Amino acid sequence: MMNSKRLLDMSAVGIRLGGASKQAGIDQHAEGSKGRKITVSATADSGVILACKNGPATGAVFYKFVLDDGSLRECTRQDTVLNVNDLSSGREKYHLNKAGCGGEADERNSGLTGILTNGSPTHGLIRKGQKADKHMHSEARDPLVPSGCQATNGQQVPPEERYPHPSSQIPVPRRRKPSGLADKEVMAATVLTSLSTSPLVLTHTQTASAAVPEPASRGWKEVLSTSYSSSTSGNWSWDTSDQSVPSTPSPPLSNETSKSFLLSSQSDNVIDDVKESTHFLFEDPIPRKRKNSVKVMLKCLWKNCEKVLSTSSGIQRHIRTVHLGRNCDSDYSDGEEDFYYSEIEVNMDSLSEGLSSLTPTSPTTTGPPPIFPPFSHAAFVPRSEPAHIVMRGPQGHAPSLLSQSAPSTLCHIRTDHAYQGPLTHIRTVSFGEKRQPAPHTHTTICKTPPFTAPLPKPAPGIRKPRGEAKKCRKVYGMEKRDMWCTACRWKKACQRFTD
DNA sequence: TTTGCCGGGTA
DNA sequence: TACCCGGCAAA
Numbered sequence A: 001m002m003n004s005k006r007l008l009d010m011s012a013v014g015i016r017l018g019g020a021s022k023q024a025g026i027d028q029h030a031e032g033s034k035g036r037k038i039t040v041s042a043t044a045d046s047g048v049i050l051a052c053k054n055g056p057a058t059g060a061v062f063y064k065f066v067l068d069d070g071s072l073r074e075c076t077r078q079d080t081v082l083n084v085n086d087l088s089s090g091r092e093k094y095h096l097n098k099a100g101c102g103g104e105a106d107e108r109n110s111g112l113t114g115i116l117t118n119g120s121p122t123h124g125l126i127r128k129g130q131k132a133d134k135h136m137h138s139e140a141r142d143p144l145v146p147s148g149c150q151a152t153n154g155q156q157v158p159p160e161e162r163y164p165h166p167s168s169q170i171p172v173p174r175r176r177k178p179s180g181l182a183d184k185e186v187m188a189a190t191v192l193t194s195l196s197t198s199p200l201v202l203t204h205t206q207t208a209s210a211a212v213p214e215p216a217s218r219g220w221k222e223v224l225s226t227s228y229s230s231s232t233s234g235n236w237s238w239d240t241s242d243q244s245v246p247s248t249p250s251p252p253l254s255n256e257t258s259k260s261f262l263l264s265s266q267s268d269n270v271i272d273d274v275k276e277s278t279h280f281l282f283e284d285p286i287p288r289k290r291k292n293s294v295k296v297m298l299k300c301l302w303k304n305c306e307k308v309l310s311t312s313s314g315i316q317r318h319i320r321t322v323h324l325g326r327n328c329d330s331d332y333s334d335g336e337e338d339f340y341y342s343e344i345e346v347n348m349d350s351l352s353e354g355l356s357s358l359t360p361t362s363p364t365t366t367g368p369p370p371i372f373p374p375f376s377h378a379a380f381v382p383r384s385e386p387a388h389i390v391m392r393g394p395q396g397h398a399p400s401l402l403s404q405s406a407p408s409t410l411c412h413i414r415t416d417h418a419y420q421g422p423l424t425h426i427r428t429v430s431f432g433e434k435r436q437p438a439p440h441t442h443t444t445i446c447k448t449p450p451f452t453a454p455l456p457k458p459a460p461g462i463r464k465p466r467g468e469a470k471k472c473r474k475v476y477g478m479e480k481r482d483m484w485c486t487a488c489r490w491k492k493a494c495q496r497f498t499d
Numbered sequence B: 001t002t003t004g005c006c007g008g009g010t011a
Numbered sequence C: 001t002a003c004c005c006g007g008c009a010a011a
Helices: A182-197 A216-227 A252-257 A312-323 A348-354 A386-390 A409-416 A442-447 A472-476 A478-483
Strands: A012-017 A020-025 A040-043 A049-054 A061-066 A072-075 A080-085 A091-096 A113-116 A237-239 A260-262 A294-300 A341-347
Touching: A294 A312, A472 A478
Parallel strands: none
Antiparallel strands: A012 A020, A012 A113, A040 A049, A049 A061, A061 A072, A080 A091, A091 A113, A237 A260, A260 A341, A294 A341
């Protein structure tokens, strides 16, 4: 089975919607089309999850729709023609000329064309909070049959596409179309439209579907290009696996990038994974530099594992070796592995700014992570787990990884102005500090939790012990005094490097 | 000597 | 209230 699978190199997936072309790519090292599994899942505001795949042997293409109410809708894309062109390059083309599976394709959906170069074992998009079924419905379909829900109607497919390469044709299962399902199917098709026009849907809860629409030109293209540009092998998964974790509305940038991309190879149970999510799996993504120099890191989602690596290959290797117990000698994948990892963003600008004097440490470093100032410059833009990223215990307990150690931007803002404004919320998270509140550090005390007894004021003239942490003066030096926290600049107790 | 920051002064 | 700084004390 291992050998029957191919290494996949995805580099170009093209999705064209209504003529607007969005390229994303999947390339692969073709090893023939047999045994190929393709699963595509997608969700959108409409609350529909769409998934499709072609059977391992038959190459049939199936689609599954999970509706908001949890019901599962299965169908085959009758209007789908799967062709495999250019076997030498291992590319296949999937043309979804119409989204509607029921033959009542909405015109809005017509023209939807997805080009998936060659079989990626699994592709998945699962909407946050959506539970997807683990098994895909399958039906055989004649690949030569043109699109249209009438599986046998192929008039919509150009000849060259209908008869690409004899061996490359993958039969598309004829769609069974129960009456009354047409609407839902159309809606599913609409999902694709939504996906291509609003990547935000992937990160929002169902109720947050009213996300700010983005120009279609940014949809897939940006999302995909953001995550990877070159590829080697593997699966790609689009993951919103963090549905269980509420997230603060993100700025456009975050929205777009907060989608987690997880590796997920093969398996018919892709959608049934732990996180109930599917993922796009990319190999060696070259994270596009985003605004604010946000660097995308990949965090392992296996339980009790917070490994963060910078490349998908690395994270794959990590998962393969550590969690799957496989040989780590190569990146070889038999396509039967499930990789679960999510993207996290690291704001390199902020990081470098706040830690300019500190030794930069690669996120992939296995050693102890640097201890960041508790609330200084934010380095992380929490993508999926904002909660645990934001709050942090007293300094000194450096979490094992960035995701736990880096403060959020929010904290950063609050902290840096702590001394200037009403010091309301600042110290609330500084619980456990050993330093005593200065008599005139005012507000600091009143912000302790209600149940906390008032801290005794130090006797006049008694200074609180000097902290051990480096203060802004030491960290930044006099030459960078402008980088000091306000308190330090005023020769007050440092608010940034609290003890 | 350097550093942290209290306490007080000024605008 | 924001900002600045003299000066003390710990490192």
